[in-house]
Amino acid sequence: xxxxxxxxxxxxxxxxxxxxxxxxxxxxxxxxxxxxxxxxxxxxxxxxxxxxxxxxxxxxxxxxxxxxxxxxxxxxxxxxxxxxxxxxxxxxxxxxxxxxxxxxxxxxxxxxxxxxxxxxxxxxxxxxxxxxxxxxxxxxxxxxxxxxxxxxxxxxxxxxxxxxxxxxxxxxxxxxxxxxxxxxxxxxxxxxxxxxxxxxxxxxxxxxxxxxxxxxxxxxxxxxxxxxxxxxxxxxxxxxxxxxxxxxxxxxxxxxxxxxxxxxxxxxxxxxxxxxxxxxxxxxxxxxxxxxxxxxxxxxxxxxxxxxxxxxxxxxxxxxxxxxxxxxxxxxxxxxxxxxxxxxxxxxxxxxxxx
Amino acid sequence: xxxxxxxxxxxxxxxxxxxxxxxxxxxxxxxxxxxxxxxxxxxxxxxxxxxxxxxxxxxxxxxxxxxxxxxxxxxxxxxxxxxxxxxxxxxxxxxxxxxxxxxxxxxxxxxxxxxxxxxxxxxxxxxxxxxxxxxxxxxxxxxxxxxxxxxxxxxxxxxxxxxxxxxxxxxxxxxxxxxxxxxxxxxxxxxxxxxxxxxxxxxxxxxxxxxxxxxxxxxxxxxxxxxxxxxxxxxxxxxxxxxxxxxxxxxxxxxxxxxxxxxxxxxxxxxxxxxxxxxxxxxxxxxxxxxxxxxxxxxxxxxxxxxxxxxxxxxxxxxxxxxxxxxxxxxxxxxxxxxxxxxxxxxxxxxxxxx
DNA sequence: TCGTCTTAGTAAATCGATTAAGTAACAACT
DNA sequence: AGTTGTTACTTAATCGATTTACTAAGACGA
Numbered sequence: 001x002x003x004x005x006x007x008x009x010x011x012x013x014x015x016x017x018x019x020x021x022x023x024x025x026x027x028x029x030x031x032x033x034x035x036x037x038x039x040x041x042x043x044x045x046x047x048x049x050x051x052x053x054x055x056x057x058x059x060x061x062x063x064x065x066x067x068x069x070x071x072x073x074x075x076x077x078x079x080x081x082x083x084x085x086x087x088x089x090x091x092x093x094x095x096x097x098x099x100x101x102x103x104x105x106x107x108x109x110x111x112x113x114x115x116x117x118x119x120x121x122x123x124x125x126x127x128x129x130x131x132x133x134x135x136x137x138x139x140x141x142x143x144x145x146x147x148x149x150x151x152x153x154x155x156x157x158x159x160x161x162x163x164x165x166x167x168x169x170x171x172x173x174x175x176x177x178x179x180x181x182x183x184x185x186x187x188x189x190x191x192x193x194x195x196x197x198x199x200x201x202x203x204x205x206x207x208x209x210x211x212x213x214x215x216x217x218x219x220x221x222x223x224x225x226x227x228x229x230x231x232x233x234x235x236x237x238x239x240x241x242x243x244x245x246x247x248x249x250x251x252x253x254x255x256x257x258x259x260x261x262x263x264x265x266x267x268x269x270x271x272x273x274x275x276x277x278x279x280x281x282x283x284x285x286x287x288x289x290x291x292x293x294x295x296x297x298x299x300x301x302x303x304x305x306x307x308x309x310x311x312x313x314x315x316x317x318x319x320x321x322x323x324x325x326x327x328x329x330x331x332x333x334x335x336x337x338x339x340x341x342x343x344x345x346x347x348x349x350x351x352x353x354x355x
Numbered sequence: 356x357x358x359x360x361x362x363x364x365x366x367x368x369x370x371x372x373x374x375x376x377x378x379x380x381x382x383x384x385x386x387x388x389x390x391x392x393x394x395x396x397x398x399x400x401x402x403x404x405x406x407x408x409x410x411x412x413x414x415x416x417x418x419x420x421x422x423x424x425x426x427x428x429x430x431x432x433x434x435x436x437x438x439x440x441x442x443x444x445x446x447x448x449x450x451x452x453x454x455x456x457x458x459x460x461x462x463x464x465x466x467x468x469x470x471x472x473x474x475x476x477x478x479x480x481x482x483x484x485x486x487x488x489x490x491x492x493x494x495x496x497x498x499x500x501x502x503x504x505x506x507x508x509x510x511x512x513x514x515x516x517x518x519x520x521x522x523x524x525x526x527x528x529x530x531x532x533x534x535x536x537x538x539x540x541x542x543x544x545x546x547x548x549x550x551x552x553x554x555x556x557x558x559x560x561x562x563x564x565x566x567x568x569x570x571x572x573x574x575x576x577x578x579x580x581x582x583x584x585x586x587x588x589x590x591x592x593x594x595x596x597x598x599x600x601x602x603x604x605x606x607x608x609x610x611x612x613x614x615x616x617x618x619x620x621x622x623x624x625x626x627x628x629x630x631x632x633x634x635x636x637x638x639x640x641x642x643x644x645x646x647x648x649x650x651x652x653x654x655x656x657x658x659x660x661x662x663x664x665x666x667x668x669x670x671x672x673x674x675x676x677x678x679x680x681x682x683x684x685x686x687x688x689x690x691x692x693x694x695x696x697x698x699x700x701x702x703x704x705x706x707x708x709x710x
Numbered sequence: 711t712c713g714t715c716t717t718a719g720t721a722a723a724t725c726g727a728t729t730a731a732g733t734a735a736c737a738a739c740t
Numbered sequence: 741a742g743t744t745g746t747t748a749c750t751t752a753a754t755c756g757a758t759t760t761a762c763t764a765a766g767a768c769g770a
Contacts, residue, residue, distance in 0.1 A: 067489060070489050070490050070491060071426070071429050071430040071433065071435070071491055072430055074426050074429075074430070075426040075427055075429070075430040078426065080426070082469075090451045090454055090455050090458070091448065091451040091452050091455055091647065092647075093446065093448065093451075093647075095451075096445045096446045096448075096450075096451050097445075097446050099445055099470070100445050100446055100472070103445070103470070103471070103472060107471075110486075112469040112470075112471075112486070112490065113469070113470070114437075114467040114468070114469070115454070115458070115467075115468070115470050116458070116462075116467075117455070117458060131465075131467070134422060134425050135425050135467065136425060136426055235647070236647070237650075237651045266651045267651070270651065292446060292447075292448075292590070292591075292648075293647075293648040293651075295592075296591075296592045296621050296622070296625070296648075296652075297648075297651075297652065297653070298652070298653040
């Protein structure tokens with residue numbers, strides 16, 4: 001006697017092995033995949049499906065823990081729900097804060113991001129964006145990275161200019177320069193030394209221009225021998241140390257230093273102390289960024305805080321908006337965020353008598 | 356008179372608009388997609404294709420800048436060339452160093468990673484791994500994260516235990532405890548206070564056990580009133596400050612503190628100085644990790660360096676290996692990396708007379 | 711001269727979900 | 741009674757690359 005046709009393999013409720021796909025679930029329900037797709041995605045076409053059937057479908061989906069294949073979906077729609085983020089360097093504290101903000105915004109939207117750090121290497125600045133494009137990211141966030149990315153995708157820059165991008169998140173450097181100089185002036189400082197950022201840093205130029213014009217407005221002279229520039233691409237106080245030594249070698253006729261960032265401010269303090277000067281009694285030092293270490297340095301750094309977390313959040317939200325709507329604006333929008341003076345212990349009134 | 360059939364739209368050499376796909380390229384060459392696929396992927400089946408045809412195909416691919424659709428490929432092969440990385444917190448410097456190492460290894464292999472930070476929130480520890488699975492990452496790197504991820508994927512842990520994972524990258528805590536205590540003992544310290552890590556930190560327990568046994572071997576007593584634990588999940592020296600105050604409130608009968616990490620060591624120094632004690636003259640402080648800030652603190656921290664970059668690199672390489680080979684080992688392998696004592700200025704010989 | 715190999719390919723199925731275009735059954739209206 | 745509309749679905753095409761299973765033409769050997 002012939003044996004019965006082998007029964008269809010039963011779907012395993014406990015998601016025992018392979019995940020269930022739409023077709024299997026449809027077969028199980030004696031419906032077509034289309035119907036399930038409509039119902040599960042709550043598509044407009046699902047209006048004609050009676051509630052009872054909908055319930056059956058939802059129940060089965062839950063029972064068998066059906067999860068749509070992300071790859072199939074991405075492939076079909078050519079949408080990956082993924083962004084690319086490119087930063088210069090991961091370990092300097094700056095990017096990490098921005099990324100935290102980015103992550104928070106993306107989590108809510110169900111997006112992820114690929115992270116790449118270019119470390120100022122030309123080839124990585126070509127390679128990574130291309131990889132992003134190949135992987136069909138829907139947009140790119142470029143942190144502190146000036147390069148015009150050679151791609152046709154919405155780009156939101158954080159602290160960087162991108163004439164072709166969708167938006168730029170920028171600190172109000174004019175305001176930053178103003179509050180910084182006002183703080184030093186209030187303390188009586190008029191001879192101020194400056195540490196400029198590296199050329200590759202996207203903030204360097206804007207900030208420097210803002211400082212020069214703010215200084216000009218306030219009748220402060222920016223003397224050439226009191227300006228040094230950071231050289232090198234490691235995120236180390238060493239650079240600020242060297243820059244400060246350079247200034248000291250040319251003149252000691254200053255009572256304050258305005259550094260490009262907190263890291264270099266820390267180096268500056270070290271250099272000053274090595275030269276027998278006390279901070280803030282002999283020289284005041286003003287940092288920038290307010291990274292984590294700033295508050296716990298000794299002396300605790302007076303600094304200009306950038307709202308890095310918010311900048312990351314804003315960048316991600318803006319980009320998601322653009323990605324959602326479709327076409328990037330012809331003229332990239334500029335979003336300005338405001339700096340804040342954080343007064344701690346590295347600045348003090350100008351010493352009574354010159355050294 | 357009937358017009359000629361409209362000509363096929365010419366492929367635009369300059370990648371003018373839409374990228375070329377395999378079918379279009381095949382049509383252009385009067386070949387089938389199959390042939391192109393064979394040749395371009397250098398598949399075994401391509402042996403029968405004459406060199407001349409191969410050359411034609413390669414030339415056309417170059418000319419039209421053909422790039423295979425990553426999504427289509429991923430979909431077909433159900434392989435994404437993507438890993439997931441989960442860390443507790445991005446902005447504390449620790450994870451960032453590990454990530455740099457991870458990135459370096461992945462770049463070479465053409466992999467990317469999704470980054471997620473769980474900030475010790477239970478729900479994120481469920482949600483993120485599930486999102487990783489949904490997106491078909493091929494494996495997960497869990498940094499300083501103990502949770503047994505509820506998934507069936509190769510996992511490599513960095514500083515964390517994962518009994519079901521593929522591998523654990525661990526610091527040799529025994530060695531770390533030994534060189535730390537030996538250093539302090541050499542300087543004459545015998546009454547040593549300890550700051551333990553938070554319970555959620557995966558290093559806390561192993562390290563503490565290692566310290567206790569190393570102390571025991573050396574005849575050093577670990578006194579209860581000289582032990583405090585970090586509380587709270589923010590990466591701030593504040594925690595070390597509080598812990599140190601707690602110890603000081605119970606006893607001042609110690610000449611050294613061994614902190615759980617550099618951040619808390621910095622807080623400890625602040626607390627000691629607030630109590631009128633000088634570091635290292637009255638009390639030596641020993642940190643852990645050697646994060647960026649350690650070298651530039653004042654006093655510069657003596658610390659136990661973890662090779663974080665290498666740990667990240669090793670984790671990524673190991674995971675790629677497992678992913679490439681297939682089945683994860685039943686018994687997770689343990690890779691041990693070695694710590695290194697970095698002597699700076701926060702430790703000094705025990706003061707002659709007790710306070 | 712038939713059969714077998716080799717060469718140089720092509721055709722069609724596949725991955726899983728979505729979606730445009732049907733269709734069958736019944737109700738309602740003129 | 742015939743037309744139109746609605747309800748409740750199904751069929752088949754699609755996204756792009758890969759892969760399995762063919763086929764046609766010529767070479768070679770027995």
